[in-house]
Amino acid sequence: MFEDVKMPEGMSPEALEHLMYPKNYGKLDDADGVGVALDEKTGEYVIFYTKLDNELIKDVKYATNGCQDTVVIGSMFTEMILGNDLDYAQQAVQKMHEKLGKLSPKQQVCADIVFTAFIASLKNKENRDNGADEELHVLKMKESCEIPEQEGENDEK
Known part of the structure; x- marks a missing residue:
């Protein structure tokens, strides 16, 4: 579909397809x-929604204000x-790292925020199953995807 499009550096046709037409977004x-x-x-977040049938992921959606x-x-x-199933999904984190190849530190944080939101959704389900009245479960990221300013970048000329 994107054969004639010049790819952004380091972006595969598959990644471009997911960027232009994200699956399971909403x-x-x-x-x-x-x-x-x-x-x-940075204020960046990912919201992850899971619908389970026992251990099977019946439906899944995500939303983000991220990059x-x-x-x-x-x-x-x-x-x-x-x-x-959930076992496969938890192993998929490692499979995603392999599929994405060598990630930059920023891309690694972008991946981790997605995976962390997924884990938070499972924790929310567990809490609800144990009687908690919890609308959603929030996990704060330890690493930030903020790109440090280069020296002199904002200096007036």
């Missing part, structure tokens, strides 16, 4: 678990885990 109204991963430093890497990784990850 809200899932009847989710069993809702998790949020939050980068307090293109976060959108692509969220789309790819949800495609990998949809229709699979």
